[in-house]
Amino acid sequence: MQVLKSMFRQPAALFGLVVVALVVMLAVAAPLVAPYSPDEQMFDGLTLEGAPLPPSAQFLLGTDTLGRDLFSRLLYGARTSLVIGLVANGVAVSIGLMIGILSGYMRGLIGSALMRFTDLMMAFPALLLAIVLAALLRPSLWIVAMVIALVNWVQVARIVYTETRGLVERDFILAERSLGAGHGRILFHHILPHLVPTAIVWGTLGIATTVLLEATLSFLGIGVQPPTPSWGNIIFESQSYFQAAPWLVFIPGAVILLTALSFNLVGDALRDILDPTQRGRG
């Protein structure tokens, strides 16, 4: 409640929050809101020459090269993007938390081995690694989500590692340990709660990264496969046509930008609110 109140005071965060809420609602209510079925190839959705139609009263955002309603496809695409965003990022944050905590808490071989592995993963360019995995595994919605998760946990692990290292040195952990608390109790009752803000912030910021990565993979043709609409593959399907029908590229592009921007704004505001020492930085 306190967090929400602080957010309402910042215009940028409020904007982000409103857009995020709107996108989520539209995605959930897609079957109710969408004027047409996303896969329906309409006869009157193309000109007589077979070209897509620009935005009009009948087709709010125009139609695509197969005569399907762009607005409806974007609504269903929002479902794809958000599901991947939530699942991929949820898994990434969980893996990152686990590896970060373990490597920060356990000194010695296991701890440093985990951290070296994280360093190793940082040496891979995220997109290329995702491309390799997607090319090897033949993409479906869930595979794409897992690929993104496998690439995106690294940053979270790094940050959680640093925070855990700091926490382990603190006096209250020493006190707890001298009272005879076991590792499990210290990890779950004392360290994990301190990492909740980090998890929330990265759970939000990471969705922006995930949505962008999914769109990029789909744009390259190895993300979510048509006919399932995703914001990336809507652009992928019509990119060669973009000179004649720019709306088919730039409307979905604007939607991706707006969504990623909003998650970033909310995440950044959350970071400011939950961690005042970081205010006004990075």
Added chain:
Amino acid sequence: MAFLLLRRLVQTALIMLGVAAITFLLLYALPADPARMIAGRSATAQTVANIRRELGLDQPLLVQFWSYLQGLVQGDLGRSYAQKTDVGTLIAARLPATLILMAAGIFVEVLLGVFLGVVAAIRRGGFVDRLVMMASFVGVSAPQFVAALLLLYVFAVTLAWFPMSGFGSFAHVVLPALTLGILGAGWYARMVRSAMIDVLNQDYVRTARAKGLSSFRIIFRHALPNALLPVIAMIGIDIGQFMSGVVVVEAVYGWPGIGQLAWQAIQQVDIPIIMGVTLVSALAIVLGNLLADLVAPLIDPRIRAR
């Protein structure tokens, strides 16, 4: 210092070994039968068996890994499934184009980012500051392929100031470099702003002001050099992000670099090429980080003293 250097070098070598291990697993251990993928769909069982023996795929995994490493050290990145040529040769032929694009992109990115960061720091809390911060957020949130298509649409299709695609003249490099640079500049602007604000609050800057130096001299001669250090480290880290961007930008602009090579390989599921590009990019990232670590003490004596 020498010890520290040696440690970093060993670390770098170990990371590259790990990278090689992962690429090896993805290339040879994961696919059900690499020999069949190389031979193609219509190959006879005999051909497949020959290829398997030729590549040493009938050997134990560790032996295979050892010969893979030996090949890598000699620049042998394997053979392309579709093009039937050496991946190393293909990449080497396209590397110069990518390096030109990266140099141009990083130039735009750093110049724009530092400029915006300094302006925002000077006008901290003001309208310009908020505008720059907002713009940097937009840059960070924009999908690269959309930005690339937008620049292409406005400046190549509509205004026809620059060629649509291709390679060979200065005009060709402008749009791809701007795409990479404008979007990446956001991170630099945020970092320089925050570093500048820290520096501008320090005593020596106040002393310089008290001496009556012009603000221009204080900002560019006294404050900025100290705020640039994180930028150097950032360029090292940024190369990874950049390599990802290069694939997209080269695909959109038809830039004949390794990114385009990878993109074409994606269409044909030509995994050795994708893997080779990944390996070269990983090497670039690791070397970039190493270089940033080596250059930092040359610029900042405080690090040398440590």
